[in-house]
Amino acid sequence: MMSEQKQMEFTTADAVVKELVRAGVEIAFGIVSIHNMPIYDAILREGSIHLVCSRGESGAANMGDGYARATGKLGVVITSTGTGAGNAAGSLIEAWAAGVPVLHLTGEVASPYLGTGRGYIHECKDQLSIMEGASKKAIRLRRPEQAAAVVRQAIQEAFAYPSGPVTLEIPIDFQSAIIPNHSIEEIKTIASVNQTIPSVPEEVVLKIKNASRPVIWAGGGVITSRASKELQKLAETIGAAVVTSQSGKGSIPEDHPQCIGHFAANELTKILIKNADLLISVGVRFRGNETSNWKVTVPEEHISIDADWLAVNRNYEATNSLVGDAKQILQAINHGVSKLSIIPNPAYLDEVQSVREELRAQLRATLGPYEQILDGMRKVLPRNTILVRDVTVQANVWGSRLFEIYEPRTSIHASGGGIGQGLPTAIGAQMADKNRPVVLMAGDGGFMVNVGEMATAAQEKLPMIIVLFDDAGYGVLRNIQSAAYGRQVAVDLLSPDFVLLAQSMGFDASRIGSPAEFVTELEKAVTTKNPTMIVVDMEAVGPMAKPFGGPPGAAEAFKPKKL
Template sequence: MKDYNVGDLVSEFLHQIDVKDVFGVVSVHNIPMLDAIGRRNHIRMIPARGEMGAGHMADGYARAHNGLGVVFTSTGPGAANVAGAIVESRFAGSSVLHFTGQTATENLDKNQGTVHDVPNQLGMLGSISKEAIRIDDEDEALEKLIYACKIALTPPKGPVSIEIPIDIQRKKIKRPALLDTISLPHINGELGDTESLDKIENYIKSSKRKIIWVGNGAKFATEEVKLFIKMGFAVVTSTQGRGVVSETNKMCLGAFNAVPLIEEFYKTLDLMLIVGSRLRGHETRDMSLELPKNLVQIDIDRSAKNRTYKTNQFHCGDAKKVLAELVKRLDGKISVDNEWINEVSDLKNRIYLDYKNMLGAYKDFPEIIRNILPKDGKWVRDVTISNSMWGNRMMYINDPTENIYPVGAAIGPGMALAIGASIASEGKKTIAMCGDGGFMLNVPDLWTASETNCDVVFLVMNDNGYGVIKHIQDSMYAGRKFFADLMVPNFEDLAKAAKMKYKKIDYAKDLEKVLKEAVNFNGPVLVEVNVVAVGEMPRYFAPPPYTLKK
């Protein structure tokens, strides 16, 4: 093919592995790649208004379809701008490919002050990515692209940055014949040590009251977890593990993994099987949550052993394969007590009602939103009081790809995550619950939402500032709310400027009517919830245990 260059290779490679959409900001050091995407017209490029937003969109896209998300940035300042989004995708275990440029190879690593030349850009990217790769030889380009995909998709998954100097992007090459037959690499997880499996089998056989804690690494082991339920296992999940089975299942306690009622319940259990979860401090009160005495952990990451909780047995292996093997071994050997099933179901109902009664004016919000959002819709949240209180727990999730939020607990990614999720889920509705403070961090991308006509309802919980931060200041800093009160725009005017439909809720009773109208509209809608008028948000923040030590 005449005038075929490395930029063309990148574009064709992505098309051949079935990438349909990419996100980014066009700039001097990525034009050859984006020019190829534009000329070939097989892939849609979503032009974000900033690299941080573009990165979060690629992350939301990856999570919403359980596949690759792709973002393009420039080099130097552009690559630095995407850092927060790469960090979030690392937290979430998202398979994101980040393509960035570099100064020409003759100027590399010489600090000569060429355009966008930043010292040790690859080192910066390596510190935040699962891996950072430089393609500085055109003959190695395809091999390194395949390798980058493999790293991003191999559990524990994560973002990979690919740095290609501008002269390499322009380099003329012969089109590789391998492109005609290329596909995403097959990732073959290991079953692990059989002796270890024997021990786990015996733990299960000797246990009557047992629960499985499912994390991000096992959230797609749906059929296997359903079979564990049939063997009498109750299910609890990390926030990331939600949707492994429908949370309407009477044996699924969802992400109510640390409420007082369930902590008491843990004390009565013979066994907790932890699968694909780090039991991270953020969800276990910095590892002070009391878990059952017998803990068995299954994880693909060998370094997870005893990282947060000391376990009786650790097994290194692929969660889905290990669970399937255990089901095979235990088939017909486990009896299930109906009284136990009724006990778990009753506990679930008590937890739900107890929690609902804490929500004050917002007690009906989760149920109303769940009833209005189509069953296959995406439930995206930013870090807000509403999400911390009920968005992460109360609104039932049916599938892991519906559950998208900032795992790293950053304020602000919600809007962009929702845009990416919506574009990955054409024909399905997305609701994105954001706080007014976090919403402003990526506000230019309202125009990205409008330009792409993405099918998102932005539910902005407006309490005139950083409500989450104010709760922390109340709890730990004697109520001194320095710098958390913000001047926010008139959201109706903002929506009008972005050519977006707008609605407002001043009373809790109006949520159902207004949200129904917004969800039935095809395209982006900004719905402002006047938190000051609806009622004060419940107090959710409790100081972490280390702050209470003398």
């Protein structure tokens, strides 16, 4: 009788789970602990959320990140206190850098011991500050009765522009506290029909009409706001070249003749942008490594579209800043230009096509035998394949530029530049849809950082394909060190037999030494839909025609010099 009564009692943990379900959460990633066990038990009793048991908190956060990027939904991560929360911090920084909506639920020591330093198990000196530094925002639940409201606030904050990870700390004694099961209703003002499509200043529309050499720079905000169709329509209407950031890949199909793609820092693209008479930037951050540390020269006329007020004039000054949802603003612009007679400049379109082709030809000339691997991947893999890229030479050189992306949310990369996050991120993306191919490009050095998450992929029976480029070390750092110092240090690594390791986890696995072998194994993996690892023996395949030395100027930056 007592156990039945306890089951009917509503606790803070139940309130948390109720809000997750209300938000449409279907999957959560994490590790169970004595400081989150009430939440796990509440998820079990509620029954609708699938729990993915990661092998580390860092991997769990990456999984939530990958799931959110692949779906546009909330990624949910559950960790323990102190060390557990700290383990997740690096991966939360990646989600912050990429602007991904993630809710990180972590425990805390019992409320009477917060900040006392008395040595309560899992105690951290100032966990909230650590999480504040790693997340968009960190919140501590102060009263158990406020759990539902605080969870709802945290979820809204994760999605609010600029979106990002939000950490919510819940002291362990609060999690089991019995609280009222009450209803919360948010009352929103319904906009009138006339306000559905906002208006934009006539000045903006006329600037767009009068431009003969327009460039659109599309960032991740296009994908976040689901504005890809509107972006493509505008580009085609005005005859604009479309440059994309790394995060903006897929905002326009990369086989479109007006798509320059992720080549902003290339000299040919710099010239094209410098000679443009109008730049329209949409949801783009203008990151340092994508602009040669802001050495790309943009035209005087610059229309900036961004949902973040703090993006206004942050990296490049704009003549017109339009702050709001990119989809709605682009709809308004398209509505405005549709009333005007605009004929794209045919000579300029030819120039854009020429630049597009030359950029790709120049980069292809550096690949050597890896050009055949690139072409084999694009030929074999379906158009809707999600390509996840860890930080590795092949991903940086051609995986992020020459492997064409055709749809939003099918390109996932490490925005913050940290190695080793590719595997768990790919697991999260595959959990979003087990019927869609997910391919991970990784290097042997980075892969070992989270190699234990292969067990998570095996446990979840995920049909993911891992393409592991094995050069027995940190390849890009070797090249940078050689160019900067003429010597190398701490870049050679001893790795396991990756084929045996993968097979021990239930993966199909093979080691290939030629592009032809690679294509055969990839075709087999796509057909069987079994979890697969293809290890590319880079010594056997051979070197690239031109070694990759990192971002432009990387080697020069590390040479001794006077400040």
